[in-house]
Amino acid sequence: MIHSPKQPTSAKLPRRLRRAELPQDTEALARYLIGKTLVRETPRGRIIGRIVETEAYVLGDSASHGFRGLTQRNRSLFLHRGHAYVYFIYGMHYALNVSAGAKGQGTGVLIRALEPVEGIEQMQRNRGIKNIHELAKGPGRLAEALKIDKRLDGIDLCTAKSLWLGDALAPPAPISTSKRIGITKEIHRPLRFYERNNPYVSGPKRLNQ
DNA sequence: AGCCAGATTTTCT
């Protein structure tokens, strides 16, 4: 192709969420974020996804990265609510959390899946695949699709230009809960939240009913 | 659709 026409943009840019709008309670924040938007601004353009799956890592939760206190890796989890905690796992994947609670609390919400809304071609390029259903289905894929890595660790999602939380473009369908995925401690707690019947949600079928 | 092994490196014990 000779000319590359500018990507179509969605009619409406989400409104940035203010910190005061984010629920103080970690589990409430995980529920609240379902249906909200995650906006990534890059030199190549804007990427917008609708949050369809989250997990809460709450106070006193031995599955939480913050459970054993502050370390070099998890320090962003101890920031005031609304900051990005980006960690590297399994030797090859990044994952994004929103820090929750008060400064020093060490709780957060893992963003597990997005429904692509805008910047789909860029997501396809970042991921090296075409299938829209697999662009951001799972925390590692989501990070790759949005080019999220350590450089974004610790940024304030309520003020940053490069990555931020926006309001819902449309109200979410009913929210279901299940056990969390991929953990070995506190495995029965119902702290995973997802939009029911949404095909962009990750995980096995038995957890998505 | 479900199970399993392999990839690969940071992090903390």
Place this chain on the structure above:
DNA sequence: GAAAATCTGGCTA
């Protein structure tokens, strides 16, 4: 030194 908030491809059915 072991475990890890995962993903992919290959196999079975």
